[in-house]
Amino acid sequence: MEQNELYPIFLKLHNLNVLIVGGGNVGLEKLSFLLKSSPNANVEVVAKEFHLEIKVLAEKHPSIKLTESKFKKKMLKKRHMVIACTDDLKVNKKVYDLARKRYLICNIADTPDLCDYYLGGIVTKGNVKIAISTNGKSPTTAKRLREFFEEVIPEDINQMVENLNEYRKTLKGNFEEKVKRMNEITDSLKNKE
Secondary structure: OOOOOOOOOOOOOOOOEEEEEOOOHHHHHHHHHHHHHOOOOEEEEEEOOOOHHHHHHHHHOOOEEEEEOOOOHHHHOOOOEEEEOOOOHHHHHHHHHHHHHOOOEEEEOOOHHHEOOOOOEEEEEOOEEEEEOOOOOOHHHHHHHHHHHHHHOOOOHHHHHHHHHHHHHHOOOOHHHHHHHHHHHHHHHOOOO
């Protein structure tokens, strides 16, 4: 049986520099997805022209920069991650090849073989965030799982997390003792049918 070998991480996009190459519908989708989870993400979008909604997002988010230009390799300087989503496969492949030479993680839209990462489904309730991946096989399944988790995770989960964080600060003892106590308290979150 095939297994999902992706390693999930949660990036602080306000501390990183992201480049999106492409200003059309897919560029809008990628930018919207990033901003939904990270409204203060540092993103530069490079394109010869921009979807109107990308311009609207850039006005609402001061950390978004729009550069009306063709892609140039110097645009990869001081970047951490790159997304290419133009309608020109040659440009996308060029972005990928240049990004790889610079050890930048890269996502080429709709081209899984040219992706170091995928943008999966995300559920956010305050401080609680769950990422969902189908290993690039079925975005529709990820969407349905996201909708399911949005329904079943209680709205007040964030208050519980905040309360547990405050309680954790009061615990005495070594790390192992603190972990044991926190595990005892949160044990009720498991389903014990």
